Amino acid sequence: MDTKLKHFPPKWADRFLEFYCAESKLEQIQGDAYEIFYLNLEERGLAYARFRFWIHVFSFFRWSNIKRTKTKYYHSNSTAMFKNYLKIGWRNLLKQKATTFISVFGLASAVGCCLVAYLFIANIWFKGMLQPNKNEIYQLTYTIDEEEGKVTYGTVAEPIAELLSNEFTQIKSQSRVKQGLPILIYQTESFYQRVNYVDPGFMDMFVYRMEYGYPQALTEPDQVILTFELSEKLFGDTHPVGQEISLVTDGEEKRYKVGGVMKKLNDMEIFNFDLLVNLESIELEKPQVSLKQSWDAEQWTFVQLEKGVNPAELQAGLASIKKRQNEINSENPYLSLDLIAYTDLVYQIGKIENGVRNFLGLGPQILLGAIGLFILILAVFNYINISILMASKRLKEIGVRKVIGSRRGQLIAQFLSENLIVCFFALFIGCLLAVFILLPGFNQVASKSLKLDLLHDPYIWMFLIGLMGFITLVSGLYPAVFVSGFKPVTILNGNQKLGSKSFMTSVLLTFQFTLAIISIVAGIAFLQTNYLNENRDWGYDNSDKIIVNVPDTKAYFTLKDQISAIASVKEVSGSENFIGNGAEEKEVTYQDQKYEVDYLEAEANYAEVLELRLISGRFLDSNLISDQTQSILVNERFMTDLGLSFPVEESIVLDSVNYQIVGVVKDFHMTFFQRPIVPMVIRSGSDSIYNYLTLQMSPGTALSAMDLVKKTWREAIPAGLFEGKLQADVFEREYSDVRGIQHIIIFAAVLAVILAAMGLFGLVSLNMNSRIKDFCVRKVFGAGTSDLTKKLFKRYLISWGIASILGGGLAFVIVTQFLDSFFAFHAGVGFIPIATGLMVLLLVIGLTVSSQIWKVVKANPANILKAE
Amino acid sequence: MKGYHLGELEELVLLTVGILDQEAYGVSVLEEIKNQTGRKVNISAIHTVLNRLEEKGFLDSQMGGATEERGGRRKRLFRISASGRSAITEIRTLRNKLYDQIPPLALDFSHGY
Structure with missing residues (x-):
């Protein structure tokens, strides 16, 4: 026995065994391994025993003995759990149809507004970004020293385009682009139309889906490709391909045949044009110009590089072209000739002179974005308030779930999954709302052609999914965390007080009122300004x-x-x-x-x-x-x-x-x-x-x-x-623009008020349901209508009061700034808009709360008190 | 009756557990097999077979009998279960039945010259 205690199995082998071996088998396996070790020790000596121990440890290293994560041992039932969550969520929604409607409607209109705002903003930022070759396209620019400092131009000298194909092998296709506004004559009608004069390579570089004809039509100098809108305007229902039109530039008329018609562009392209014309067709007419003159003529030049070519590889070649340019045109030497990625053009607005894009129009973007955000906040707050109150009806369920062993995380997951249902519906209805009501309306007032294009636009999916995630989390997280935090003992005891008097609810409500006030004030101030401007003296007699x-x-x-x-x-x-x-x-x-x-x-x-x-x-x-x-x-x-x-x-x-x-x-x-x-x-x-x-x-x-x-x-x-x-x-154009904005703002204001009112209604009615007994008891003891009214109104009036001060102040600052950015002449935010805003909101609050008080007044206390 | 499917080693281990009665665990089964048949089997193979037999329901097990050699660890003691017993009986009768059908050795040299 003594020898035994002196020697032990190899430590590392033992540790390894302990490391991999499953808990349930370790004792048995390790015990046997030890026993054999000591048997071997007695019979064959230490070295052999240690060696065998190693062998055994490795031989035990089998799948059935290895430690694994729990999932292997416990059957997972989370699908059943989620199914259960969804089912309970669904039932709860059906049970409370009115409040569900308020939540879904509110969120849906918010989604609709956000979608329109998104499409408008995305239309500006993602213009042309649906082009499949966008990552390979570059525009040539040059920088020169001018009085004001370095200036970058988006146009380059005309002959550079020709040099490019000699200099580089990495260029797949290239095109010059020149804009023009000639008169288009078809039969007896004539119009000014925006023309892009391009090389045939343009159609390889940029991909346009065709309604009629083929993109290659442009290889013929006497053929043009029209946009769908122009084709519809000119030819109506007749087949456009082969029709003859003529373009008049500087009094010279040239005849063309229609070679193709694009599908609707929906304003998603980076270039604004009504038709594409082969650039050669106007060059053929031109008399031969001197070398110097041709270097003076400038236009946009785009190149498409072969896949995987880094634009830096072209640096040396561009430098040599720059040198040639500077030899011919030595007064204004180029400092550099660069390639700007097509996808970066939008960020270069304002940095490139004569660029493809020179206008971002931040004002309307901010306006629409703000409206979308306002409505979204209103709807989300409605939802938060309502879902907290709704949860008060389910306190028992929460208590029971907790007692059975739900962890807090699981309860939060449950509430969020219910939330997901609401958000999904809201998103769906919001899309429908946007497509059928908001977008057509917006397109009309803003003369845009925005479209919800789910098939071709990957960004819209990202936006929708992101929005859904955002709404679900923002609207659902607080209620879920709040409600799941209660102690089961207090809930089941019936001691849990919830909702109606919650501080958070009041804060959210006040915030909603504030937003509503700001939007009403904005609407009314804008209306007032427009009214004044339409009747403003122009300083002269504009009639006759x-x-x-x-x-x-x-x-x-x-x-x-x-x-x-x-x-x-x-x-x-x-x-x-x-x-x-x-x-x-x-x-x-x-x-x-x-x-x-x-x-x-x-x-x-x-x-x-x-x-x-x-x-x-x-x-x-x-x-x-x-x-x-x-x-x-x-x-x-x-x-x-x-x-x-x-x-x-x-x-x-x-x-x-x-x-x-x-x-x-x-x-x-x-x-x-x-x-x-x-x-x-x-x-x-x-x-x-x-x-x-x-x-x-x-x-x-x-x-x-x-x-x-x-x-x-x-x-x-x-x-x-x-x-x-x-x-x-x-x-007239300015007036219609301003009227368009006016429509949008008033729409937003009305929607904001409706949402605030609906939220309030939901809140008051849920509150009332839980306190109706209280009121009935009061009634039985002789409380008059005015007492009850006072009691119920007080809270909302306080909210209104705070919102009035906050909203009035904020509205004054924000709306004044907004008007300043739009008009040099405006009515300002005076007494009328603010007072009207406050009164409208007060009226709405009054009506909403009164409708619920009416319920109490009409109620027979006997029936209600008997019920339990 | 579908019959019991037992591998050769499984059958051997099952019988050994039966022989050892109350004292069957990894090492003792290993030793017993070595003594009875002279066959050296790896301890991990014995474990695998024991566990498999237990999963099939032919063996029952319980923990017990810690010794100093084991570092105070308990053994997993195996006992043959009722279905295990019927399984070896079944196999045995089947073997015997098949054995009995082998014709007696006839020295008729029909296979050779």
Whole structure:
């Protein structure tokens, strides 16, 4: 026995055995192994025994003896558990139809709004990102040193495109892209249409699904590819392929055949065009130009690299092209010639001059995003409040589950899975809502063509799934954690107080009220501003005036004479631009001080024809030669900004010529109310040919004379595009934009109020259900309606009060900022919008709570108290 | 009757457990087999077979009988169960039946010349 105790089996083998061996078998196996070890020790000595022990440890290393995770031993029943969760969740939802409706409706409308906002924002950020080759496409840009510093241009010299294919083998396809706005003539109709002149490689690089014809149609220089929208506009139902159209650029007409029609683009492409034309077709016409000139002409150049080619590999080649460019064009040497990834173009907005994308329009994005977020928060809070109260009816279930052995995590999982059902429905209904109601409405007011494209857009799926996860977690986590935290003893004892008086509920409610107030105030303030702006004095008499364009300078005088001959035309005046269309900016010098001013060049009688209001001095006189060379008319703002008073002795320097101010007119709106009124100079130029003619008509004849004017115009300029309009309509586009925004904001405000009201309704009615006995007992003891009302109202009134202060203040700040960003002229957030907002909300609260009080008033206490 | 499916070693171990009566565990089965048949079997194979037989219901087991050699660990003592006993009986009768059917050795040299 002594020898035995001196020696032990090898330690490492023993540890290894303990490490791998299953708990249930370890004792038996280890015991036997030890026993054999000592047997061997006695018979054959230590070394042999140790060796055998190792052998045994390894031989026991078998699948059946190895430790494994529990799942192998315990049958998993989690599918059954989840099925059970879903079933119970489903039953609970059906049991509470009204509150389920509130939750689902609220979340669904939030999903709808978010979806529209997302599509709008994604449309801007992901424009063109559905192109399958997007990761291989690059645009060439160059950087040069200018006065302001380094400037990057999106266009490059024309011959570079040709050099590219000689220089590089890694380029799969390439295309120059040039934009144009020629007049398209089909039969007797003519339109301005946006054209992209491209190389045939364009159709290899960018993939467009075709409605008719083939993308290769563009390899023929006399064929064009139309967008579906244009094809529909031109040809209606007739088959478009093979139809003939012509394009007029700079007065030269060229005939084309339609080679194909794309499927609807839905505004998802990075380029804005109505038709694609082969670039060669306009080059063939061009006379041979000198080398230098051809290097001066610039356009966008896109290349598609072979798969897997790193753009850095092209650096050396680009540098050599840059060198050649700089040899020919040495005044403006390129600092560098770069490739910008197609997918990065959107982030380069503002950094690249003449880029493909130059406008991001953050304002509307923020507005829509904010609306989506507002509605989402309102709906989620509704849901949180309601689900906490709903859980109060299930306290017993929670208690029992806990007693049986549910862990807290499991209860949370249960509540979240119920939540998932609601969210799934909300998402589904929200999508339907978006597709059938919100998107068409939004597209109409915003003149967009957004579409929910589940088949071709992978991003939308990410968004929807992300949204669902987000809503589920945000709306479900708090109630689930809150409810699952109770002690089963207190629940089953009946001592658990819950919900109605919870602090969190009040906070959420107050927050909802605040949001509702902000949205009402925004809506009303916007409405008020619009009303004021639509009735705002434009600073001149805008009635009885017609503006026509003069695209053909040769026909200017004929047109002017013929139009003057129309009986109802009182006077005609030419101008470079017209009031309402924006003005040129110029710099004037007065007493060595420089000022930025708006500048309009027009015939001497323009101010009179427009009926601008003279404050002092006189209008320009066409009979005075001096008025054409040294007199200007300015607006009031000019005088105040420069600190002048009429008459002004000193002269104003404009284009290094001295001018005398002969008259001051009242401020007028040269541009829409989005822009403030700036100092303005009107000069009668020495030129006698202008871009526009303004016709002063006899009172009340403007509208009826329009047809006659158009006819006269057509006779004078047969190939042009008539763009005549009433002076009173010059802001029509801006007005419709603003009206669109107004619709959206009011819609959002109404929805916000409805959601807040519904949430409140759910809250009050659930509260009432649990406290109706309390009220009935009070009633029996003689409490009057006013007492009950006071008792019930108090809480909500406090919430309203806090929300009023918070919401009023926030609304003032936010909405003022919002209006400032939209208008230079607005009504501001005054007493009316805020007061109306508060009152509307109070009214809604009053109605909602009263409807529940009515229930108590009508209730017969005997019936209710008897019930238990 | 579907019959009992027992491998050769399984049958051997089952019989040995029967012989050892109350004292059957890994090492004793190993020793007994060695003494009775002269066959050396690996201890881990014995364990596997014992466990398998227990799963099949031919053996029962309980823990007990710690000794110093085992480092104070208990043995898993196996006992032949009722169905185990009927299994060996069944196998035995089957063997005997088959054996009895072998014709007596006839020296008729029909297979050779």
